[in-house]
Amino acid sequence: MSAPLLEVRGLHHWFGGLHVIDGVSFVCQPQTVKAIIGPNGAGKTTLFNLVAGALSPVGGSIFFDGIPTTGLPPHRIAAHGISRTFQATRLFPRMTVLENVMVGMHGRSRHGFLAGMAGPAVTRREEARVRVSCLDVLSSLGIADLARRDAQDLPFGRQRVVELARALASGPRLLLLDEPACGLNPRETEEMAVLIGSLRARGITVLVVDHDMSLVMGISDEVLVLSFGQTIAEGTPREIQANPEVIQVYLGADDA
Ligand SMILES: Nc1ncnc2c1ncn2[C@@H]1O[C@H](COP(=O)(O)OP(=O)(O)O)[C@@H](O)[C@H]1O
Ligand SMILES: [Mg+2]
Numbered sequence: 001m002s003a004p005l006l007e008v009r010g011l012h013h014w015f016g017g018l019h020v021i022d023g024v025s026f027v028c029q030p031q032t033v034k035a036i037i038g039p040n041g042a043g044k045t046t047l048f049n050l051v052a053g054a055l056s057p058v059g060g061s062i063f064f065d066g067i068p069t070t071g072l073p074p075h076r077i078a079a080h081g082i083s084r085t086f087q088a089t090r091l092f093p094r095m096t097v098l099e100n101v102m103v104g105m106h107g108r109s110r111h112g113f114l115a116g117m118a119g120p121a122v123t124r125r126e127e128a129r130v131r132v133s134c135l136d137v138l139s140s141l142g143i144a145d146l147a148r149r150d151a152q153d154l155p156f157g158r159q160r161v162v163e164l165a166r167a168l169a170s171g172p173r174l175l176l177l178d179e180p181a182c183g184l185n186p187r188e189t190e191e192m193a194v195l196i197g198s199l200r201a202r203g204i205t206v207l208v209v210d211h212d213m214s215l216v217m218g219i220s221d222e223v224l225v226l227s228f229g230q231t232i233a234e235g236t237p238r239e240i241q242a243n244p245e246v247i248q249v250y251l252g253a254d255d256a
Pocket of ligand 1 (some may be wrong): 015016018020026038040042043044045046049
């Protein structure tokens, strides 16, 4: 087996007196999709915030491609090749789809696209390069035709795909997707599942949180079940679906 792309070791995080991440350890192998499921409040988003650097853990360590990234600020972690989407939509509503995606690539462009709009030829060339690259990302997700539309004019399901495009624009090796199917109808959820599944073939490793069991079980190589900040099970979708403890605390729960 190859070396893991992401390794989380004995992670702990508290909010005040609340032990939200309580000794979580796992690895993500390259070019796999791993899902994290668990009831609301289990600590899934907090775990993403710790991996992405939005929060610094109280204890434990995180390695990305063998490099310790524990406690690094988000931009440093992003520069290593980790990108994310958020549970709630964070598009700029009055910017076009293409502009929203270009924001995601900002970190990879040498000058930044805003500077490129006003700057000398070299930055304009850079901006043109960014634009072409972002159009490529839109094409790869089947939404190039939406490039010039304002984000706010798109149906919600398309907005979620634009967010995926923005996260892909920086060319990440690891993508963290926080509830990408939340609010999507069954057809949009199926489309999202196909898109996420296709990332593997592009060499991208995916860590995804979602409540939609058909999506999670359909696209994941492995599933980790979190409850009150602890791992209660980890395995293939088939193993997880047959695990009595998982069925009791999660799959049978009201908010599943
Ligand atoms: N910034 C915060 N300050 C205090 N408590 C928080 C904060 N963020 C999350 N929590 C609490 O931590 C727990 C885990 O939250 P979260 O990671 O969002 O769970 P999940 O994504 O699994 O629903 C919840 O009890 C939540 O209320
Ligand atoms: Mg959450």
